[in-house]
Amino acid sequence: MRHRPPPHPAHTTEVCSRLAEAALARGLTVGCAESLTSGRVASALGAAPDAASWFRGGIVAYAREVKHGLLRVPAGPVVCAEAARMMADSAAALLGADITVAVTGVGGPTEQDGRPVGTVWFAVAGAGRTTVEERHFDGDPARVVEATVARAVDLLTARVVDPAR
Template identity: 60%
Template sequence: MADDVTQGSERSQQLSSELAALAAERGLSVACAESLTAGALASRLGAAEGSADWFRGGVVAYGREVKHGLLRVPEGPVVSETSARAMAESTAELLEADLVVAVTGAGGPEGQDGRPPGTVWFAVTKDALTETEEKHFPGGPPEVLAQTVQHALGLLVRRARA
C-alpha cells in the first residue's frame, strides 16, 4: 500500500481528474495545506491534468513551528479541529485560493497529542466557509497516508461541486 502514497491509487487518480474538470469548468483555484502527508497531496494535485491552470500550490507544514508561525495555528495540539481549520483558512489567504483542503493527524506508528495513530483532521475552505471532519484510518503509516490523500481529494471534489 506504500505505493498509493507516492503514485496514488486508482480512486485517487479518478478524484484528481474529476477535481481538474470541476476546477476548470467553474474557474476555481485550488490549494492544500498538509502535515502528515508531507507533500503527497500536493504531488497528486500537481499531477492532475491542467493543474497549471487551477492548482495554486501547497504548504507542507510538517513541523509544529511552521503550523504555529506560518499558518497561524494557535498554540496547543496540532492534531485537532482548531489546527486543521487554521491551516485551511491561512492557506486560502496566503495562496489566494478559492478552495483549500488541510490535513493534520497522527499517521503512526505512535499517536500524537493524545490521539491514537490513524487520527486525521480535515478542513475544507470555500467561499469563506470552512467545514471540518475527523476520521480514523486503520493500518500503518503508508495506509493512513494513502487513505488521507484519497479522502482529502474526495472532500475537494464535493466542495467544488457545491
C-alpha cells in the same frame, strides 16, 4: 468509527481528474496545506490535468513550529479541529486560492497530542465557510497516509463540484 483505506491509489488519480474538470469549468483555484501526508496531496493535485490553470500550490507544514508560525495554528495540540481549520484558512489566504483542503493527524507509529495512530482532521475552506471532519484510519503509516490523501481529494472535489456543500 474507523475507516478503511481505499483499495487502490488509482482512486485518487480518478478523483483528481474530476476535480480538474470541475475547477476549470467553474473558474476556481485550489490549494492545500498538509502535515502527515508530507506533500502527497499537493503531488496528486499537481499531477491532475491542466493543473497549471487551477492549482495554486500547497504548503507542507510538517513541523509543529511551521503550523504555529506560518499557518497561524494556535499554541497547543496540532491534531485537532482548530489546527485543521486554521491550516485551511491560512493556506487559502497565503496561496490566493478559492478553495483549500488541509490535513493534520497521526500517521504513526505512535500517538501524538494524546490522539491515537490513524486519527486525522480534515478542513475545507472556500465559498465563505470552512468545514471540518475527523476520521480514524486503520493500518500502518503508509496506509494511513494513502487513506488521508484519498479522503482529502474527495472532500476538495466535493466542494469544487458543489460549493454549497
